[in-house]
Amino acid sequence: MMEWTNAIVQGVLLGGLYALFAAGLSLIFGVMRLVNIAHGDLIVLAAYFGLTTSVMLGVHPFAALMVVVPLMAGLGYVLQRGLLNRTLGDDILPPLLVTFGLSVIIQNALLESYSSDPQKLSGGAIETASLQIGGLALGVLPLLTFGIAVVVIALLQWIFYATSLGRGFRAVSDNQDIAQIMGFNKAHVFGLAMALALAVTAIAGILLGIRTSFDPSVGGGRLIFGFEAVIIGGLGNLWGTLAGGVILGVAQTIGAKIDPGWQLLAGHIVFLIVLAVRPNGLFPRVDH
Amino acid sequence: MTTAFVTRSTRASRIAMIIAVLALIVLAAAPWWAGRADLRLMGEIFLYLALACLWNLMAGYAGLVSVGQQAFVGFGGYMLFALTMFGGLHPVVAILAGGVLAAIVSVPIAILVFRLRGAYFAIGTWVVAEVFRLSFAQVSSLGGGSGSSLPVDVVRSLADSRSGREALAYWLALGAAVVVIGVVYAFLRTRRGLALTAIRDSEVAASGLGIDIWRTKLEVYVVTSAFTAIIGGLIFLQKLRISPDAAFSVNDWTAFVIFIVVIGGIGTLEGPIIGTLLFFALRETLADYGTAYLIALGAVAIVVMLKAPKGVWGLIRDRFDIELFPLSYRVRTRDDHQGN
Numbered sequence: 233m234m235e236w237t238n239a240i241v242q243g244v245l246l247g248g249l250y251a252l253f254a255a256g257l258s259l260i261f262g263v264m265r266l267v268n269i270a271h272g273d274l275i276v277l278a279a280y281f282g283l284t285t286s287v288m289l290g291v292h293p294f295a296a297l298m299v300v301v302p303l304m305a306g307l308g309y310v311l312q313r314g315l316l317n318r319t320l321g322d323d324i325l326p327p328l329l330v331t332f333g334l335s336v337i338i339q340n341a342l343l344e345s346y347s348s349d350p351q352k353l354s355g356g357a358i359e360t361a362s363l364q365i366g367g368l369a370l371g372v373l374p375l376l377t378f379g380i381a382v383v384v385i386a387l388l389q390w391i392f393y394a395t396s397l398g399r400g401f402r403a404v405s406d407n408q409d410i411a412q413i414m415g416f417n418k419a420h421v422f423g424l425a426m427a428l429a430l431a432v433t434a435i436a437g438i439l440l441g442i443r444t445s446f447d448p449s450v451g452g453g454r455l456i457f458g459f460e461a462v463i464i465g466g467l468g469n470l471w472g473t474l475a476g477g478v479i480l481g482v483a484q485t486i487g488a489k490i491d492p493g494w495q496l497l498a499g500h501i502v503f504l505i506v507l508a509v510r511p512n513g514l515f516p517r518v519d520h
Numbered sequence: 521m522t523t524a525f526v527t528r529s530t531r532a533s534r535i536a537m538i539i540a541v542l543a544l545i546v547l548a549a550a551p552w553w554a555g556r557a558d559l560r561l562m563g564e565i566f567l568y569l570a571l572a573c574l575w576n577l578m579a580g581y582a583g584l585v586s587v588g589q590q591a592f593v594g595f596g597g598y599m600l601f602a603l604t605m606f607g608g609l610h611p612v613v614a615i616l617a618g619g620v621l622a623a624i625v626s627v628p629i630a631i632l633v634f635r636l637r638g639a640y641f642a643i644g645t646w647v648v649a650e651v652f653r654l655s656f657a658q659v660s661s662l663g664g665g666s667g668s669s670l671p672v673d674v675v676r677s678l679a680d681s682r683s684g685r686e687a688l689a690y691w692l693a694l695g696a697a698v699v700v701i702g703v704v705y706a707f708l709r710t711r712r713g714l715a716l717t718a719i720r721d722s723e724v725a726a727s728g729l730g731i732d733i734w735r736t737k738l739e740v741y742v743v744t745s746a747f748t749a750i751i752g753g754l755i756f757l758q759k760l761r762i763s764p765d766a767a768f769s770v771n772d773w774t775a776f777v778i779f780i781v782v783i784g785g786i787g788t789l790e791g792p793i794i795g796t797l798l799f800f801a802l803r804e805t806l807a808d809y810g811t812a813y814l815i816a817l818g819a820v821a822i823v824v825m826l827k828a829p830k831g832v833w834g835l836i837r838d839r840f841d842i843e844l845f846p847l848s849y850r851v852r853t854r855d856d857h858q859g860n
Contacts, residue, residue, distance in 0.1 A: 267640060269643070324585065324638040324639060325585060325829075326826070328642055330822050330825050332587065332778060332821075333818040333825070334818070334822065336775055336814055336818035337814075337818040337819060339814075340811040340814040340815045341811075344810075344811050344815070456647055456650060459640070459647075460647065493654075497651065497658075500654070501651070503647060504648075504651070507644070
């Protein structure tokens, strides 16, 4: 019994990481209806940036966030204004295929510069530290990851609904042309949205890198986890995305408990069941 | 006097058809004039050509942009292994049976993933492919995660000599490419093909004309999946070895195929052919540079998508107004002297 409780609790905490994978994806879709196929590879890119920063400056990966977050945000802005804005329109093919091409470019550029050897960020004592709560040993890192996920999503929610930046996001999301007439520069607003999404991606990448080893090929898998969390939670609902991440995480840890080979499969199956039963997700956004 | 009439064929299309038939005869004789390595390469080219035509039918005409077709490539490959090893079927029969099974499997999958729109559909199909990969990795009688080789007696049942087997695999690949191109072309010329073209141009207008969009898309998805599985079977008949990672590789069976179609010209029949030739020309020239060639490929695809969304063939067609596979109708006039 205790083992199962433990599996569920670990799954909930793992869900925090998946919610971080998903938050950027959810934000971008909400603002500009863009689905970024390279999202997973950008997470991995952030992990490699974290690796280089922490090795070269000799600092803890968390301190590397000071470099990686602005770097990814800047990259996001440039990428959006230089490339992705040109793909937006009624046709769904260009954004899909351009981000797919981007994904292949990032993957192979990482292979070229870092090789295919698995890498890991060394988090030091925090990796193994744990707290005893009611007979359960909870890792400090997973707890911290979950806490960060909650804070990040609360922050995104606040930006979206209580700041002038968020007003811009909501305006272009509702109607791009009218937002443009009202004085919003949509190219700039989209650039800022992508910058914000990749800033979150930077955090997700560093936490991923401390938790497990990574190599250039793992991006696709991270994209899929993020995507599943978004769909399970319901499109356009950030708290729903956190719930979706938690459901996915719990499904995976319970699957792994039954048979180690079932970890990923169980997560995908839960996703497909949700898709079959509630195609709009468990907590779809109510449009006012 | 002159009479006007409507036709599909043009001089270019008639010449192209004659050249195609001649090329086909030369290619069919390849086992007698080409070396082993060349034969193998050409076989691979034909299989990629078939995959590209199928993906193009789905994405370019039916608007189903899937990044999960590796699910059916791998499924077809695994069916070849499973049905020959445990069912005792002849490899060619097993490959065809794999196609039928894929058609059956694709119906419930379609019902599920068709609930997702656009890019979410794309990632949804990828999840399905991952489910396939992880599931086949669980089947220990097929080698689990490390895969298995086709048993020697199964391989021998194809032909006694190695050159005989290689020639057979080559002819099967060539035949598959010809059949796929022929089927797609014939399909697009029918009433249903016209419906599909209407959907490609405008879903709203097409449904206003009474076309059942969901049903048309389902038919395309099922047919494409079945053929993709057959091609998958042929791919692994060439390789003689299968593993979950190779069978369900998103890079090999989807990314390359997408690049081929996009660079050649999506939504045209000629596009995949030109794209396949360009892809292999690029691959054979830049193969020594390793990952650099994939980076170049991704960059070329992005530039093509942004600057020439109809691909290389689109540029040629706009410049010279030719169609090698005539699908559109043209009005022509003919001098008719005997009428006087």
